[in-house]
Amino acid sequence: MSVPPILLSTEQIQERVRGLAAEIERDHAGAETLHLLCVLKGAFVFLADLVRALRIPATLDFMAVSSYAAGTTTTGEVRLLKDLDIALDGRHVVIVEDIVDTGLTLNYLQEILRARGPKTLRTACLLSKPSRRKVNVPVEYVGFTIDDRFVVGYGLDYAEEHRNLPYIGVLD
């Protein structure tokens, strides 16, 4: 298998993740504890780096969604494959996502999570492809804005491969 060329290097990602952590800390100055929600599987590496860059106490939870049936185009249908273990009421919640593309997945997640009564609900996405957006969804923390390319690595996959690349590479 060929090695995907680098779009964003390990060093670029690490520096930006530290910047995002600083932005998140600043916006939650009054919060005792942050509650980070990792959207599996793609966000697991981003979460691991982000939580270690934060200097305020943080708790974690995980959820898994499938955006749409493999191989088909986006329908907006999102399935909840694994729900959270911990209730959100009264917590300062930050959704941690790998990439916002059409925005349909995040739009659905924000809707169901908001209904669970968190004190605050914000979203951190490592990557954003604004040219692909179908719904306007608020993302308070964006790592990098990229063109419409298919990217892998740093947790992101193509058919479950490439998640362990230490950088973000381009597949197309």
Ligand code: IMP
């Ligand atoms: P959205 O609902 O269209 O915003 O899709 C978001 C999900 O699609 C992400 O959480 C990823 O799982 C997947 N995705 C979108 N673009 C890419 C990409 O370039 N590489 C890997 N996965 C992607």
